[in-house]
Amino acid sequence: MTVFLNGRFVPEAEATISVFDRSFLYGDGLFETVRISNGKLFRLEAHLQRLEQGARFLGIKLPFAPASIASSAQQLIIANSMREALLRITLSRGVGIRGYSPKGAGQPTLVMTLHPFGAPTSESARLELADSEIGAPPRWKAHIASIRLPAGDAIAQFKTCNKLAQVLARAEAESAGADEALLLNTDGYVVEAATGNLFWIQGDTVFTPPLADGILRGITRGVVIELCGQLGLAVTEAEVTPAALKQVDAAFLSLSSYGVVGLSAIDGVLMGRSVVVTKLAQAYNALLLTECDRVP
């Protein structure tokens, strides 16, 4: 495995950073996960734009221009011969003075790594693949985690390297026999999943929590809203309590890795199916294939 590290392509064993790096010390960094299909990066520009905006928010100078990152990412795919994979881009503030002050950290660290996609993982192993509908999306069991996200958090819109809440929520979900965790904010609303954004369907309307609640501005969330528009479906931003969510017609997640994933249960309460979720999953997969230059 070849890794991109600050402008160099190095073997995995040599892909190391200083123990004084601030993302190791404080999670003082950002990342993006980009789906690779047919050797092409899906919606890379949107991911790089969010990375740039996040870097501006954190006051970190992006060490390479977005076009240069894009071209290095393509080289990395070729170097590793991985045409169906996930790209992780990590930007750290780098090494600075001791303590929280970001002063003196003038040399940010940029790392890119590839990860196999579609290999059996803890989630995919449990997917309800024997589904009766053709082209139906995978369905996961969700668990509402006890940990709460700060309502209205402005940092949450970016994918920062502060993900302990998500790590612990996911671990709690797995202990409960679920595939993924749903997270509450401090106002008591279910606002997102550990790895993606939340949507639900009631009647003819698709709902999703507002960004102002303190959640990730998901690239795939944006794609799903775009597809709803194309399919003539209204999308409404709304807040939802755990009790209300368990009563909706159907619920699903949007993830940069798996696209559209249905929820088969929440805290053991079985969730309904909806043809809308299947349509969105199909539309998402078609868009992925089209944009990545592959004939469906």
Add this chain to the structure above:
Amino acid sequence: MTVFLNGRFVPEAEATISVFDRSFLYGDGLFETVRISNGKLFRLEAHLQRLEQGARFLGIKLPFAPASIASSAQQLIIANSMREALLRITLSRGVGIRGYSPKGAGQPTLVMTLHPFGAPTSESARLELADSEIGAPPRWKAHIASIRLPAGDAIAQFKTCNKLAQVLARAEAESAGADEALLLNTDGYVVEAATGNLFWIQGDTVFTPPLADGILRGITRGVVIELCGQLGLAVTEAEVTPAALKQVDAAFLSLSSYGVVGLSAIDGVLMGRSVVVTKLAQAYNALLLTECDRVP
């Protein structure tokens, strides 16, 4: 500079970790900052106990017994000939599978580094050293940051490597010309400083926010409460709004690095002095010297 890295003592340039380390990726780790005086580690047992409890909370196995960490830390002090310094202990979950699930991360990373203490920093440069009272503690200007901590957060009691809120709060404080940031929780109470716990004095009583508000279980907070008991001062846990805090007789912080630090201003509102803060700072310094075997 010699660094302790997973059981080995290595030169700083060789003290590197994998780009796949989970503390680099997600801040999935814990740390402790311990004051070294006269070559001795102040209250190391309490720090190691919190580290152990935090590791249990996060589900990370401590790779070395506390006694072994303590002895390695002493060796590190000798190897670097640093008798007045700060020790940082970092425990990361190490390398695991891709994604938030902590599964497969069976080899945690333990790093120990030393940092000079008392050298001119952005804070100490601004300390009100020309103080009229003999033995009076340093005083910092505080700024109440816009970012909010999740009220009641159970993770907050441990020093995790998710410190982006503190990093951004500190940066905001420095931009506002202050030395340190105070943080609000999502309930609107001032709960702690970026680097330490908050105390304030009203009449004969010392107040500090309750741990249940979602704050760090500070080792120095514990020492200050202990000293209040010895000085016959009542300590009451209470919640405080920004407006109320600006009206108190005096306010101060407790930090593992600097001990007791008074607040000279909050958001530009000048804060009063109190003989109680001076007494506590003197008692803290005396305790530090006594426990670290140095004749005052």
